[in-house]
Amino acid sequence: MQSLINISSAKVVTKGKQVFESLNFNWEKSQNWAIIGTSGADMTAFIETIRGNSVIPTGEIVRPFAKGYTGEKTSSGEINSFRDLIAYVSQRYEIRNKSNQQNFYFQQRFNSSESNDTATVREYLLEVNPKVSGPWTLKNVSELLHLEHLLDKSVLLLSNGETRRLALGLGLMRQPRIYLMDQPMTGLDVKSRAEFGEILKVVISKGVQVLLTTSANEIPEGITHVAKLSGKGIEKSWEVADFHLTAKHEQKLSYDWELLDSLLPKRPNENDEVIRLENLSIKYGEKQILKNLNWEVGSGERWLLKGANGSGKSTLISLLIGENPQAYSQNLWLFGRKRGTGESIWDVKRPTGFVAPELSRFFPANQTCRKVILSGLFDTMGLFKKVSAEQENLAREWMTLFHLEAVENIPINRLSLENQRWTLLARALIKQPKLLILDEASQGMDEFQRRLFKETVQQICERSAITLVYVSHYAEDVPEAVGKVMELD
Template identity: 65%
Template sequence: MKSILLDIQQAQVFFKGKQAFQNLNFQWEEGQTWAIISESGWLQTAFLETIRGNTLIRKGKFQTHFAQAYVEEKSSQKEVHSFRDLIAYVSQKYEFRNKFNQQNFYFQQRFNSSESEETATVEQYLKEVEPKIQGAWTLQKVLDLLDLEKLRDESLLKLSNGETRRLALASGLMRQPSIFLMDHPTTGLDIQSRANFGKVLQSILDAGTQVLLTCNAQDVPEGVTHIAQLDYSGVSRIWKKDEFHQVEQHNLKKNWDWGLLQELVKDDKNESSESIIELKNVSISYQGKKILDQVNWSIEVGDKWQLKGANGSGKSTLISLIIGENPQSYSQDIWLFGRKRGTGESIWDVKRPTGFVAPELARFFPANQTCRKVILSGLFDTMGLFKKVSPEQESLAGKWMKLFELEEFADIPIQRLPLEQQRWTLLARALIKKPRLLILDEASQGLDESQRNLYKETVQKVCEFSGVTLIFVSHYPKDVPVAVDRVFQL
């Protein structure tokens, strides 16, 4: 008979002040590998945080049998301990810090090679992980498993979104966990890395680590043995993997007030006809490593492009040249909005016509920047609001918050917003100034299926209601709006 690792019975669970589950029942047996699906990403996170002991259980039972022997041993030795010592957790948030243990990076820093010294390398970072117990995972094993060997000496600041994700998984393994919890672990990974994830998962299981992860219904990886579906009552349904067929979306299709969106993005100004972007033989290197090699790209007014490429192929570097954040742009033949870079324009001249969204932007705002302030900061192209705004500007931000149902979050700092509201806040910030060029870099990353569909539809409507030029980056073909009809592959 297999032992029970974890048992939750008739639990009423509250997460961040809101009731998550009315009557949660869940039993995890040794040898079971679970995928937790739901139409709500918030519920998935609440479930993981319950297992981690970070929710309030008003009634019911929560028993961590997997840690019983460890807790008894540490108690007898009078050592400080917790069942959490045996758990590794990979969230969707970026949690790396610099060498001074402060998460005070600023967005442009990753493109200034001289400043990467403030940040640990991949190897240094992994060596600093201090497990509470001994285990089988060595530095070399995790580097090989997560395809990080070639990045061993790379600064954390230089990693792409997907590479950062793989590092987070490696860091979890270095904790030598008995239980490994993963919140949408394939988010941000390119197609090849997602295809390889099943092999990674199997290697983790073969080493004796028990795994539970959240994912979308269509992304259940190989190696999973059981699937549980969540709703606000608790676990609504359970399948064994061979009995599971993709769950239909039962939620009502949600839409915004498209009339209000049209009012907000419609631009009556006469557009000039010059090219939006001209890149001519652009080559970028960092410390002798070539990132971009002889790149040529021409973007005309109203074009809708998808920018594609594997993790680490240079997409972020290319975008940094376009949005004026990369100092190497001055040595390149780059034309933006009809003007060559380095001919006397200011950084604000470059930023003013461009709206930019990337999921990591949220972490670069100062701690006091609320949802409302972040949206308003888009009018000034600053990472936060630092000046008094007019009543008209306040009203405009109010309309965007109304459109994206952010009004109740207006005064909450962006870093404390739920991930879903973070994504809509950043989109509102990019659109509030009616940009001529909109760049969306994995902008809906981490949203659940219904929210990703809504995000795609919203971008589609923006394209229909305005003459905006679009660069759209996504590793998921189904996230690309139908308006996008051109592809640039790195």
């Protein structure tokens, strides 16, 4: 059978660190792979190795799939690369404005009057300039990924799940022969995850070979082979029909819970009102996002906020964290005070800690792990003032708790995804908030890290009177302490 990519006895180094001792992998035509493992960083490093972004001091990687293309282009004097035939969707998808600058601030997502400098979904898809011809058009890509109703919408205003589908579409518009996807189902609701397998089968039917990283219990349809990674390399591989779920990675789910206990607020549960909505309705143009919504959250309550992609969860959260200007026209009370009665945005933000995976994209490039954590004391997207020795020590304790000391001076956009999530959680908690809102906060973590995150949130609930609003599409990620549910249609 024809080999597409072959890796032989490769020692692999990424960012100066060895990730694989002896990596062997042979990808043959008609095979479509799911890569699983206990480390999200290792799975990303595996994909980067295929893309040619790792150093291989010993061993080799060859890419026969591109030999004909690169030979033809070279003989005609054209600049070329095997990368011309590859599409890649990472978890770090970014949005840029029409000036090609990623200079957005978080509130712009909810202030539609400020989105004019951002391309629409249609413009974004048509900007792709493929190096080769292929079957993918704006029409069939938008139909396959259910983007038709979004084509004229600013990409800045897309929900997390919609942005993920757009990222998949951008990859298809490259007309790839090989499509690499790093955790592509992250951020998709239950229905969308089920549909992903059908999408994958259509992509494969057009002659595209697929390799994706995923969790062991989410192998989508269309995948033919599964490989499990470890620090040495490929630990084991299966044909998908022979693959059975391996035992969960048994590592001790524990941080220093006594240190956590000392850092959390010591407030009695006063049964005060934290959130109250009365007939809240939000529209963008003619599109109704939320309609006649009523909800009351008392102090110390723990709620699951759920709903399909596009149901309005992000919009509702934007109202709760003071980022949506429509709050002033609504019957919305936070901590017993109605919005629009003279409070500042900082009055709203001060008692609330917030974590969402996309937050990491809005910090300036010079903001390190340490600075991002300290910025939580001032509710700013970055640290812009001198801090006291006491505040420095507080940040150091949070970094010690979440094992972030080794990365404290690394910019947040260069941290691994799991360390980004712990950094953002420390940022939300450092000011001892009354209300903690976690919006898909463990997204992008590997299975062990997700379970550790869940246990950490459970411990936070057990050791404090903090009020929690928890958003997740994964029932297994919801801590036991969460006892109430608010579901949006």
